Amino acid sequence: MKDITSRADVETLVNKFYDKVIKDDVIGFFFTDVAKIELNKHLPKMYNFWESILLGNPVYEGNPMRVHFPINEVVALEERHFNRWLQIWEETVHENFEGQNTETAIARALNIARIMHHKMMNARS
Template sequence: MTKLKDIENREDIENLIARFYDRMLADIIIGFIFTDIAKIKLDEHLPVICDFWETLLFHNAKYKRGPEVIKVHQDLDKKIPLKRGHFRRWLYLFHTTVDELYEGERAYLAKERASSIAESMQKRLAL
């Protein structure tokens, strides 16, 4: 079995996020939240998400948004009540995508941060 490499740079993050979003948007449990309810525009959204993950994993402060991200999710929750199961599915898809592509310290950190984000978001949405 071939050893996977760790997440090493922006290109790796872009690869991870592209694969994750492909999987997530096609998912029968949560895909509709992004496509039909939030109606995300991938060409605008993905670079921001990559900046976010690059900031988390490489501490380079590319991501400039702060508390507004909570409001976006609160507004989304008003359109369709978000449930713990939605976050569990999001987390499952993220973790499995990381595990298929990468292994190592940053891959582990990405999964750890995703878990923290999911838990924090659920608390802020009072789930």
């Protein structure tokens, strides 16, 4: 297996992740029923987000935290949800890639989940 080194790799990873996550029994409903994401609009944003993080190309514009607060108001984003998101992400990453950027993808996702969980929990307090 190879490392994540290109936009095409990022797109492969994100596509495979979303193939799994939207069908997941624990968190899939956030994507399909709560946020009702349109994959054709959502995926390019995720490609840009992860390309910015993993490849250092500043192509992402937006505030990922801001878009999750309305979801959290409808259904609380709980620690178990973030843990499941991380589990699926890590599985998908390791099934398809290996190397420095691969490990960075997992480490950064862990940090993102921790920060997001903290902010979502405080927003409900």
